[in-house]
Amino acid sequence: MTTGTEGDGENVSTAETGEAIPELVIISGMSGAGRSTAAKCLEDLGWFVVDNLPPALIPTMVDLGARSQGNVARIAVVVDVRGRRFFDNLRDSLAxxxxxxxxxxxxxxxxxxxxxxxxxxxxRRPHPLQGDGRIVDGIAKERDLLRELRGEADLVVDTSNLNVHELRAKMSAQFAGEEEPxxxxxxxxxxxxxxxxVDADLVIDCRFLPNPHWVPELxxxxxxxxxVSEYVFEQPGAKEFLDGYAELLRIVEAGYRREGKRYVTVAVGCTGGKHRSVAMSEKLARRMAADGVETVVVHRDMGRE
Known part of the structure; x- marks a missing residue:
C-alpha cells in the first residue's frame, strides 16, 4: 500500500469536523481480468490501495482516511470473490x-x-471458484456472483485483448488527472x-449503410x-442517422451527468469494423467532444483482415 497525494480541492468535507473525505474507487471484476494490475497502477499514481477488504469495512477505511489530514486523499479498494461472503454487506456500505x-x-x-x-x-493455477470442476465452471460461478455489481459499475474495462502495458495506459488515462471532466x-x-x-454501454449498428468493401477502389x-468517409456519408440516411444519434447522445450525456456517471463507452459496429463504423465513430466523437465530453476514439478491429 502507498500513501495518496495531497487532495485536489474537489474532496468534500464533513460539516461537523471539516475533515476532507477521500475520493474512493472500488475495483472488482473477474479473476484473471487484471484487478492486481489495475490496483498496482493506481498505487503508482498515488492512491492508497487496500486489497481484499471486506465491504463492511470500507466506510471505516474512508473515515480513517478523512482523519489523515489530507495524506490519504484517494483510496482504492479491491473487492473480489475471496471476500464473497461479505458481498451482502456491500450495498449497505455503499449507502x-x-x-x-x-x-x-x-x-x-x-x-x-x-x-x-x-x-x-x-x-497453472486453478480458478478460485472451480472447486473439483473445470476452470470454465469457476468462471461461470464468478460471473453469476458479480453480475449485479458489473451492472452497477461506473466503468467496465474489457481486458481480453489488452496486454499489461495497455491496461496501465488505460488506467492512467482515466485516473491520473487531478481535475477530471x-x-x-x-x-x-x-x-x-x-x-x-463486452464493455459497451451503447451499441450503434451501421450495417444499414452500403458497404465500401464492395467498391474495389475503396x-x-x-x-x-x-x-471512404465521403462515400459513407453520401449514402441515403447516413447524415440523418449521425445527426439523430448525436442529438440522442446529448440527452443521454445530460442524464449521465445528473446521475453522477462519469464514463460511457459507445460502440459503433459494421460487418468488419473497417469502413462504415470507423467513419461514423470519427464523426460521432467530434460531435461529443463539441458538447464538452472528453472523448477518445478506439478502432478495435480496423487492422484485422
Missing amino acids: DLAAKGVRRRTLFLEASDDALVRRFESV ELRATVMSFGYKYGLP RPFTGLNEQ
Missing part, C-alpha cells in the same frame, strides 16, 4: 458512503471466457463478425480515408 458525501466510483475488470481460461492455464467517453468502432465489445482503405 453509508453516499450519505456521507463520499465521491465513489466502481471499476469492473472484464474479459472473455477464452481469455480467462488461457491466463489461468498459462500460470464531468463525463468521459470512449467511442469504439468494431466488426460484428468479431463479436460485440476496399483497401479504412474509414479514416477521406474518400
Whole structure:
C-alpha cells in the first residue's frame, strides 16, 4: 500500500469536523481480468490501495482516511470473490458512503471466457471458484456472483485483448488527472463478425449503410480515408442517422451527468469494423467532444483482415 497525494480541492468535507473525505474507487471484476494490475497502477499514481477488504469495512477505511489530514486523499479498494461472503454487506456500505458525501466510483475488470481460461492455464493455477470442476465452471460461478455489481459499475474495462502495458495506459488515462471532466467517453468502432465489445454501454449498428468493401477502389482503405468517409456519408440516411444519434447522445450525456456517471463507452459496429463504423465513430466523437465530453476514439478491429 502507498500513501495518496495531497487532495485536489474537489474532496468534500464533513460539516461537523471539516475533515476532507477521500475520493474512493472500488475495483472488482473477474479473476484473471487484471484487478492486481489495475490496483498496482493506481498505487503508482498515488492512491492508497487496500486489497481484499471486506465491504463492511470500507466506510471505516474512508473515515480513517478523512482523519489523515489530507495524506490519504484517494483510496482504492479491491473487492473480489475471496471476500464473497461479505458481498451482502456491500450495498449497505455503499449507502453509508453516499450519505456521507463520499465521491465513489466502481471499476469492473472484464474479459472473455477464452481469455480467462488461457491466463489461468498459462500460470497453472486453478480458478478460485472451480472447486473439483473445470476452470470454465469457476468462471461461470464468478460471473453469476458479480453480475449485479458489473451492472452497477461506473466503468467496465474489457481486458481480453489488452496486454499489461495497455491496461496501465488505460488506467492512467482515466485516473491520473487531478481535475477530471464531468463525463468521459470512449467511442469504439468494431466488426460484428468479431463479436460485440463486452464493455459497451451503447451499441450503434451501421450495417444499414452500403458497404465500401464492395467498391474495389475503396476496399483497401479504412474509414479514416477521406474518400471512404465521403462515400459513407453520401449514402441515403447516413447524415440523418449521425445527426439523430448525436442529438440522442446529448440527452443521454445530460442524464449521465445528473446521475453522477462519469464514463460511457459507445460502440459503433459494421460487418468488419473497417469502413462504415470507423467513419461514423470519427464523426460521432467530434460531435461529443463539441458538447464538452472528453472523448477518445478506439478502432478495435480496423487492422484485422
